[in-house]
Amino acid sequence: MENKYDFKVIETKWQHYWEEHGFYKVSEDPGRPKYYDLEMFPYPSGNLHMGHVRNYAIGDVVARFKAMNGFNVLHPMGWDAFGLPAENAAIKNGIHPSIWTDTNMENMKSQLKTMGISYDWDREIATCKPDYYKFTQWMFLKLYEHGLAYKKKSAVNWCPSCQTVLANEQVVDGGCERCEAVVEKKQLEQWFFKITDYAQRLLDDLEMLPGWPEKVKIMQRNWIGRSEGCQFDMKIKGSDQVVPVFTTRADTVFGVTYMVMAPEHPLVADISQNTPQAQEVKEFVERIKNLSEIARTSTEVEKEGVFTGAYAINPMNGEEVPIWIANYVLMDYGTGAIMAVPAHDQRDFDFARKYNLPIRVVIQGNDTPLDGADLTEAYVGDGKMVNSGTFDGNSVESGIAAVIAYMEEHGIGQGSINYRLRDWLISRQRYWGAPIPIVYCNDCGMVPVPEEDLPVLLPEDVEFKPSGESPLNYVRSFFETNCPNCGKEARRETDTMDTFVCSSWYFDRFCSPHESEQPFDKAATDYWMPVDQYIGGVEHAILHLMYARFFTKFLYDIKWLSCQEPFTNLLTQGMVLKDGSKMSKSKGNVVSPEDIINTYGADTARLFILFASPPERDLEWSDAGVEGAYRFLNRVWRLVVDYAHLINSQDGEGAELDEAARQLRFKTHATIKKVTDDIEGRFNFNTAISAIMELSNMLGAYRDNPQPNPAVVKEALESLLLMLSPFSPHIAEELWQLTGHEGSITLMAWPQYDPSALVQDEIEMVIQINGKVRDRIMVPSDSNEEEVRQQCMQTERIAAQLQGKTVQKMIVVPGKLVNIVAR
RNA sequence: GCGGAUGUGGCGGAAUUGGCAGACGCACCAGACUUAGGAUCUGGCGGGUAACACCGUGGGGGUUCGAGUCCCUUCAUCCGCACCA
The missing domain is CATH 3.90.740.10 (Valyl/Leucyl/Isoleucyl-tRNA synthetase, editing domain)
Structure with missing residues (x-):
């Protein structure tokens, strides 16, 4: 067959098709149930790594599955774009953080696009852009207004070599992550958010989250430490x-x-x-x-x-x-x-x-x-x-x-x-963050910047000190200002906010990302929030997830949000390992997603990563396993090509089914049931995929049938493609088209199983003697217990095994097995 | 030290409610097709045996007609917290 599985052509084709037709753009629709599916947005480091691929592949299966089940799915993506690496790059290479970050975002966006994920890119946000951080500053002002942002002297981590304060997470084994100097304690005036006011609620409301892993809730409980x-x-x-x-x-x-x-x-x-x-x-x-x-x-x-x-x-x-x-x-x-x-x-x-x-x-x-x-x-x-x-x-x-x-x-x-929980130190003596909107006036003291003056813009033209000290301290045009209160000369706060502040409310912003006068539109968050499914690494179990919960409760209290918890269900995915340890440059065991996608295509990459392990567990990367996934997609391709003539004909509608056809139909519907349960009920994508493989194997064997039933084959193939489409959407689209369908498989409804197809005339029952399997029999599925007892005693093997023994008891598990207790 | 997770073939994993251990995939072996095969297809594949028997889910014990699954105990690995009064 000249028609070969050419993933490069196919994947590009459908990515363009989806984009041109605006498939994944969504808006509020009161007529349909909503589903907000969110993966933790990445830091734009420049390149996707396998952890991202896994995270977003999982999220995309959920999004596509829910959409096919009639939900109005919000599935956005953006960038957690402030942070230290950009500044380090500026110091090292002389590239401005904003340029460095923009380039990285662009690069990663195009990598994400080659993965074929169903994002509504119209909602893309970047926390480092003034239209976003304007409202991060707004959040600060609201907290300040309610007495939840305050300044106090505190002992902080100080790197004597870099001449700067470090965040706790930047202190590795007591040393500076950048220069490895021993970190000292220093007393400095710092800004805090009073998260401790919410300690009890953050603790109590964990009870409201049955959809969170117990492990994460325990970690949060311990962290709060009541x-x-x-x-x-x-x-x-x-x-x-x-x-x-x-x-x-x-x-x-x-x-x-x-x-x-x-x-x-x-x-x-x-x-x-x-x-x-x-x-x-x-x-x-x-x-x-x-x-x-x-x-x-x-x-x-x-x-x-x-x-x-x-x-x-x-x-x-x-x-x-x-x-x-x-x-x-x-x-x-x-x-x-x-x-x-x-x-x-x-x-x-x-x-x-x-x-x-x-x-x-x-x-x-x-x-x-x-x-x-x-x-x-x-x-x-x-x-x-x-x-x-x-x-x-x-x-x-x-x-x-x-x-x-x-x-x-x-x-x-x-x-x-x-409580063990302490207030959240948000000051950072850094340039690449959202400026804290406060002005110090000799007469009026500490004065918040009025809302209408937001955003306090980061100056672009700054000089980066090799020491790492924030350049904002040297930009007169930035810190020299006038008091918003009395108009006299005053000094602006030069500290910026911890990036966790930016990520504590981004999920609200996704609901109405283009608002310019307010952080988000309440009608939009009322429709979309809370996030139905949140997916990300367990490393955020405490900090990010606790801060986001705190912000949500605060916004609820000031009547901006109607929900008290931001994430109804949480999935913490495991790490991607190679040779038993986390992929890292220093270990030299990094597998680049770009290479894999170039060699095998996004469909294969996605399929493998979802098949290799259930999502919560760590995943061992295997090049041979990727080959296996690729071979499977090729088999599906050939299967469809081989059957194309059959399903394009209309023969066999309503004909009587022979045994082989009935078996195939049974398998089709059993697979629909299993795959649906595996995705919906427990996110076990690995077993869902293995079930699809089994159906594919059976369809493959059925090719040898001299008199195949076209209607049954058609139903089986269509179901197969529909079920494969959330995992490997491009090939599913292409084969859908190849089998004579108009339009996109993405817009199709998820297949429903027919319970009557799952009814069998005969079922197999296992016969055990003293708990060990000795034989199997086929019995009519409507047999009563007495008939089963009779029948199982009559088989040759059982009769032989029971020679010289007395049957003391028989346990019959209907539809499954009989255990004969004999001494 | 405290808390949590995990332990199943050569490997990744499956067994969802106490009911056929090893689905599916990888690797491997044999065969078919072929000028060729690192493509594809067919078959095999926990240990053991000629075939049975028998043994087998980290180890030991228990409950049960029946345990990977429940209980007790123990070991190993990983993760989180770590003088929290």
């Missing part, structure tokens, strides 16, 4: 000062033998003043301050501390206990100070043993020694309170409640909840 306890004040002996402490173990308050404050605690200098320990304390604080984040907080580091010379008073029993400062107490959790109960907290125990501090047992477990001196480790289990005055005899649980109640009654302290 813990219930109480907070109370410890008075400083001989002073009016008090130090609040937080504990989850109020029941152990009578076991307090010392107190610990974080070295950074603001009262440390005060209380140690005029004590013999003052100098030692000062030195210790200095030393700890200069440690890197890793050296400071790692569990590997041995606990150490110094006595401050001061004493605190336990409000429950009036006892005086020494106040220490130690490296194991952190300033930014709880109150930065703890009551130490070495008998019942392992960390306190370790510390107490090291510095010979007393250990007093106040919870008596079954075998807990009463004397702290006999303990070998802290006792953290349940038990009865002892040495605790009137509270003795309480269990841990009732003791906690009783002590808190007592504290509240006597004005000592109160029940309190702490």
Whole structure:
């Protein structure tokens, strides 16, 4: 046959056809159910990698499948286009970040187009464009207006060699990702978003997300880290000062033998003043301050501390206990100070043993020694309170409640909840980001830029410092401005926003990407939001997904959005591996999507990547596997070509089906059922594809039939192409046309199975003896249990096996098997 | 240390509700076609055996007529968090 599968011609042809006919452009249509299908938009690094291909192939199957099932599908794509690599490229190669980014976006867009994904490109957005970041700035202003954006001095990661602040994610193993210098801590004025105000809702509303992987929800729960306890004040002996402490173990308050404050605690200098320990304390604080984040907080580091010379008073029993400062107490959790109960907290125990501090047992477990001196480790289990005055005899649980109640009654302290979650530091001392819309005026102080003055444009003409320091600090025309309030000379904020801010609301923007006066049109988000299916890498399980949820809740609160959660269903796809590890330049195991698409075509690339593994799991790249996918598409091609004469004739309509034809029809409908269930119910594209392969195999074998039934073949082939089309759309289009259909397969309805075709006259039943398969029989599918029992005893093999045995029991699983229990 | 996941042929994987372990694909072996084959088609393919028997889902134990699937225990690998009071 001269008609060969020429993917290059076919793929180009249909990509142009789809584009010319605007197939994937969508608008709101109240008459149809909507479906918002979204893949995490990429950073425009310049080239697609296999992880992208996998992500977008998965998303495209969902989009095409839903469209064929009658949904009005929104499937947009854009660019998370601000960020450090562009700036590094500028420093290294002298290319302006905007040019570098534009070039990359263009390149990746054309690569995406060769994949044949059903994007509505009219909705393309890039977060680095003023028409977008204008509204990122608007988001900032709204948060500011509602008291959720604030500035405070904070310890940040500082790279002494690059002379700049680094984001947490830019610190790799305690060093700068760019120059590997050891990162230091530095106190700087920084902008924060008050995500902690939403901690409880972010936690509670995880319950509203049954469509999210449990794993991601657990990670978020742990990250939020809610813990219930109480907070109370410890008075400083001989002073009016008090130090609040937080504990989850109020029941152990009578076991307090010392107190610990974080070295950074603001009262440390005060209380140690005029004590013999003052100098030692000062030195210790200095030393700890200069440690890197890793050296400071790692569990590997041995606990150490110094006595401050001061004493605190336990409000429950009036006892005086020494106040220490130690490296194991952190300033930014709880109150930065703890009551130490070495008998019942392992960390306190370790510390107490090291510095010979007393250990007093106040919870008596079954075998807990009463004397702290006999303990070998802290006792953290349940038990009865002892040495605790009137509270003795309480269990841990009732003791906690009783002590808190007592504290509240006597004005000592109160029940309190702490979160591990911290406010979101959004300042970046970088050029390539959305400028923070704030002006500093000597008279008016901090003044937000009025909405009508947005966007605060990034100046184009800047000079990049080799040190990495933000060029914005040197652009007078940028930072010299007038106060929006009083008109006097003022200075503009030169920090830009973390790129996670840009990606916290882009899914809203996709609903109405061309709005110029507002971030999005409420009618559009009311129609499209929330995203029905969100797909991306699990590496965003916490940061991006938490920030996006926070923004959505905030926009809901200020009545801009009608949904409280942005993503109804979440699919976290696994990584693409080669030789057992993640593809990376340093390992030299990178497979380029461009090469694969050039050699085998997009249909093959997509098919392989979806077939090789279920989406959530890691996928091992295999060149041989790609060959296999390519061969399969070639087989389908030949199959259709071979049958072309048959299906173009109209013979055989309504004719009686022989056994072979009935089997083929059964397989067709069974496959439709299976593929539909696999895609819709559980996103198992690998098994869906294997089912399509089975149908194809059966159709291939049926070619040998001397009297084929054209109607049954036609139905089988059409179903095959329809089911293949979400996975490998180009070849499906071409073969659809080749089999005499007008128009595009993309617009066709998903095939429906006919339950009556799945009814069989006879079914096979397995016969087991003592749980082992010994024979199989065909029985009429309407046989009752008694008939099956009779029949299975009569087969030769079963009769032989049962020689000399007594049948004790028979278990019949209708339609499946019979198990004969014989001894 | 805590939390989570995974473990099935030579390989990727399937078995969806406790009911035929190994679908589908790759690799491999044999055959057909052919000047040729790294194309295509047909057949085979967990171990074991002449054929049965028998053994087999990381290891050990248990529940059950029946376990890859449920329970207990243990090992290995990967991921996340990591002094969170």
